[in-house]
Amino acid sequence: MNFAVLQFPASNCDQDAVHALRDVFGHPTRYVWHKENSLGDTDAVIVPGGFSYGDYLRCGAIARFSPVMQAVKQFAENGGLVLGICNGFQVLTEAGLLPGALVRNRDLQFHCEHIFLKTATPDSPFTNKIPAGKILRMPIAHGEGCYFADEETLAKLKTNNQILWQYCDAAGNLTDTANPNGALLNIAGICNEKRNVAGLMPHPERASEPLLGSADGRLIFESMIAALENKAAEKAA
Amino acid sequence: MKAKIVITPKKAVVDPQGKTVQGALAQMGYTGVTGVHIGKYIEIDLAPGTDKADAQKALNDAAHRFLSNPVIEDYKLEITE
Numbered sequence: 001m002n003f004a005v006l007q008f009p010a011s012n013c014d015q016d017a018v019h020a021l022r023d024v025f026g027h028p029t030r031y032v033w034h035k036e037n038s039l040g041d042t043d044a045v046i047v048p049g050g051f052s053y054g055d056y057l058r059c060g061a062i063a064r065f066s067p068v069m070q071a072v073k074q075f076a077e078n079g080g081l082v083l084g085i086c087n088g089f090q091v092l093t094e095a096g097l098l099p100g101a102l103v104r105n106r107d108l109q110f111h112c113e114h115i116f117l118k119t120a121t122p123d124s125p126f127t128n129k130i131p132a133g134k135i136l137r138m139p140i141a142h143g144e145g146c147y148f149a150d151e152e153t154l155a156k157l158k159t160n161n162q163i164l165w166q167y168c169d170a171a172g173n174l175t176d177t178a179n180p181n182g183a184l185l186n187i188a189g190i191c192n193e194k195r196n197v198a199g200l201m202p203h204p205e206r207a208s209e210p211l212l213g214s215a216d217g218r219l220i221f222e223s224m225i226a227a228l229e230n231k232a233a234e235k236a237a
Numbered sequence: 238m239k240a241k242i243v244i245t246p247k248k249a250v251v252d253p254q255g256k257t258v259q260g261a262l263a264q265m266g267y268t269g270v271t272g273v274h275i276g277k278y279i280e281i282d283l284a285p286g287t288d289k290a291d292a293q294k295a296l297n298d299a300a301h302r303f304l305s306n307p308v309i310e311d312y313k314l315e316i317t318e
Contacts, residue, residue: 058306065303094306101308108253148250148309182251 001228003029004042008063013049020205025221034066043228044081045072047088059144060090069095081125081224082197086142089199098192098199100149106182110143115180117188118168121161124191125227126198129219135172136216138202140180145201147183157190165189165200238283240296241315244305245276279304292316
């Protein structure tokens with residue numbers, strides 16, 4: 001499977017994403033500079049973390065207008081898989097590829113720590129390999145990760161099963177203490193209605209090797225790879 | 238000619254900065270403050286001779302698409318000579 005990892009000025013988690021997919025999972029992965037007009041031969045796009053454009057104006061507000069985002073929009077419209085991580089999630093909400101917005105952490109602090117995630121549904125190309133009941137331990141590193149959407153949008157997310165991950169405690173309870181940033185409904189990650197675009201604030205690319213403290217992030221990439229392989233097998237049949 | 242845009246957080250969005258500043262004002266002894274909301278102010282310089290109506294239309298578009306995020310912010314646009 002070919003993975004493309006976007007690079008905006010001041011993205012800084014692009015190398016970690018390439019390392020996870022290319023070196024840990026062994027799939028051909030390349031960087032795509034934000035000025036490119038085409039993604040080339042790509043099966044999935046990762047919009048990485050960082051501080052694109054210095055977080056100026058709003059996080060991801062300027063990156064969403066980069067030339068490459070036109071290609072990403074088209075790719076998503078054609079059903080391609082897109083995963084936004086941290087700043088990538090912010091770029092996708094600003095671009096309207098995902099609903100809602102990410103605002104300043106409720107306690108105004110930058111949170112750099114490990115959190116626990118509960119997977120709300122296995123029914124997506126990003127969660128199909130996560131065993132039921134498994135709590136994922138992953139690092140977060142953000143100052144603006146508080147997910148916000150109006151009542152109507154939140155209701156839609158719930159009805160359509162678009163909430164993928166929620167902050168929880170070690171036992172899987174969705175508590176206020178387990179919520180590092182005040183995100184509504186403890187939302188850490190969601191997908192779009194078509195279920196081919198997802199975003200999350202935690203960093204699975206920094207939780208794909210035991211050496212880094214947790215390899216739970218692997219399950220998200222394994223899900224994507226399985227979904228892509230199934231699609232390829234269906235096409236061949 | 239100048240365009241002045243004031244961007245404020247929507248009431249439904251929790252404004253921890255505003256709350257923090259409100260607390261600080263109270264601590265400093267300022268009474269009667271019932272709310273603080275922190276937003277952004279953007280000033281855009283326009284070339285002399287720019288048509289005011291055209292500028293209004295174009296900047297409303299820019300404010301809606303880019304300068305503000307309608308999911309979480311409201312904006313007010315004013316064009317002055």
